Amino acid sequence: MTTDTNVLDQQTFASIGAAKQEPAWLAQSRAEALALASTLPLPKLEKTRIDRWTLGGTGAYRPAKPVLNAAELPGELANLIGDNPSPNLLVQHDSGVVFVRVSPELESQGVILKSLEQAAVDHPELVQQYFMQAVKKDEHRLTALHAALWNGGLFLYVPKNVEVKEPIQAIFYSENPEATFAPHVLIVADTHSSVTYVDNYLSAASETKMLHNGVLEVFAKPGASVRVATVHDLGGHVTDVNYRRAVLENDAKIEWIIGELSHGNGVADTYSILKGNGSNSDMKVIAVGVGDQKLNYTTRAVHFGKSSASDMITRAVMRDEATGIINGITKIEHGATKADGQQTERVLMLSPKARGDANPILLIDEDDVTAGHAASVGQVNPEQVYYLMSRGIPKPEAERLIIYGFLYPVIEEIPLEALREQLSALVERKLGQ
Template identity: 60%
Template sequence: MTTQTILPIDRETLAALSQSNNEPAWLSTLRLEALELAGQLELPVVEKQKISRWNLDAYGSYKSSPAIQSLSELPESLQSLVNLEESSNILVQRNSSAVFQKLSAELAAKGVIFTDLNTAIQQHGELVQKYLFTAVKKDENRLAALHAALWNGGVFVYVPKNVDVELPLQAIMLSDDATATFAPHVLIIAESNSRLTYVDNYLSTDGVGLDQAVHNGVVEVFVKPGANVRFASVQHLNATNVTYRRAVVENDGRIEWIIGEMHNGNAVSETMSVLQGNGSSSDMKVICAGTNEQKLSITTKAVHFGKSSDSQMFTRAVMRDAASAIINGITKIEKGSTKANGEQTEKVLMLSPKARGDANPILLIDEDDVTAGHAASVGQVNPEQVYYLMSRGIPKSVAERLIIHGFLAPVISEIPLENVQEQLRSLMERKLGQ
């Protein structure tokens, strides 16, 4: 038995939109193929979450926002995320399109590309076409296909061989119109022996209601031999959120993920490293917070193909009210990846009796000559820790706040920009009422 899928856009409208954006034929074809797939494929299987009951149809329509000439024109809530005087490498997307971008002359002279993905397709089409939708494929499930059909704005980063980008590249993604399609695609290519730190922020204004919008985003990162990419993201959206992040790491390459999932709506995210090369490595640090009746499914995954590859996963979740979280850590070591090592830890802290957390460490090992380990815990704030702090004159509410801060600090402290660290702390305190 099959059910009819109602798509958020028809072929004619999608083709006209692609033409109005002056997209090349190969991309127009890709979008239309993906839309057809979306009508055939099923939703992804999400463990212990019935996402078919979620609002996954509110994509809205493409709305281009006017460009701004200066960061001082940003809403005040966004200005706090950037240093207006020193921000030389920054991109801002508002709803469906980029409105501001800036790259230092020094990095541009070295061949670094940092622009929105639409512009990159116009100026570097062959390079984009080589990588786009090769890590996260358009035929994986209905949501991946819909993203491939409807994505907009986004970010493209290219770092040439042996180039070290010392200062972080920063992107801000703002959704302040619930009727506008908001589906950024981030594509990063780090050539051999290059180094890059990239930081982005996803935010909604209070005018966007929880059931009014869907964010369907994809991140693809390609780490060439000996390259090192540090990817940090803080997401705080009033929307149903679906995000797939995936990195393909070659010989001696390294990917570091630092993720703060601080949404107000239901959310599914998967952050995955494919350790393709020998000596490749991945380090994932993820935190999330749930309140009210939120339902979260947060998955970290590492797939080992290369010999002597190494993966580390560290996920912490804090649940309040009647929120629930499914935290999955998956380490897959394929046959032939000898000397591989995979370690993971998942911890869930519940702040109220109705909150629920489920930590699932999973090891899938098809090779003998490897090492792997996992740890998981689900529980409430330790009363002995609270008592210890109270015995030293600290009020109970402050003691609990300090414990929560300590629980999340290992991830927050890794955020490469101090003002973004402060944003994440503020979001955490606001969400958890601490």
């Protein structure tokens, strides 16, 4: 049964307006998006009837109580942060940011890390210049819905020539399924700056259906280097919708490291716009589907700049009756000479009822370029299982080793040891269910 998103709950929208004292431009943006949400169609996805999904459950604006230190956070969050929390940390609990910490060193260098809501008040000209400029609110109904109802979120600005050595960490936690949960992450890396941003999305167990509708925008100025690592581990009651987009200027670089490990239906569109000459995009995605999950994950790279380069690698494992549609799109525009676009999509199915589709697409409008793709869909090789069993390894363990061997080429390229360990643990937990 679907929930009609043509008619957005006016009470939900009113609850946001009543709870916030936002700048006039932002209030107007929300109102415009609300009007669009009732008129725009849903996005059209390859081989996925998203119109049959439950896309309601937007909830009401219900931020949790702010805390003064990380030790006061709920136990699940404290466990994720660990004994050595990042000196630069933001935590959102349900509809609002409850904790922000920035090291004195970064503050002295002019780095801004705060909730997007607060940044819109404190730095309106900077935020307004970039907010919803990579992901447009009029693209379709879900982006309009996000622009109308987003809450909490994160704003990160790195000034010119500043190198942020410690990763910036964020946690987005949904505990109350009746609370609006739609964080917006906005990262601006100024000229010749560098930063690593790591976030985690997780939820408490619930039987109440809800929607996570998130957007992440990155703007990398000339010579900037940005690494974004995001891990989604939301529960089966959550429909997980994500739109991620980076705009790269001359010689700018983005590295995406993505773990799609949520337990409900999911859509993600991760998109690099290589606007500048010499720009570079590197994407690594791991996805695991279990039960009757329906997943549609797309990676895109569009080349405008000369001598720009993109590489996209997605490896997905489908178990039980899960369905995974894995799309890779490389577009090289006319004039993007010497561009190089590569992509690989591989899907491993662990059950006769599981389904996987890998759809590589190359769209080339320029002659003097290099482009290529590789795609495969298949099941665990019985000969490999037999070989391992002949060496005394039980069949379940043999299959587990083959699965990890399938995912390892992506995991081993992740440059953050903690993230490698976390992804490995989450994959093992999900496949072991």
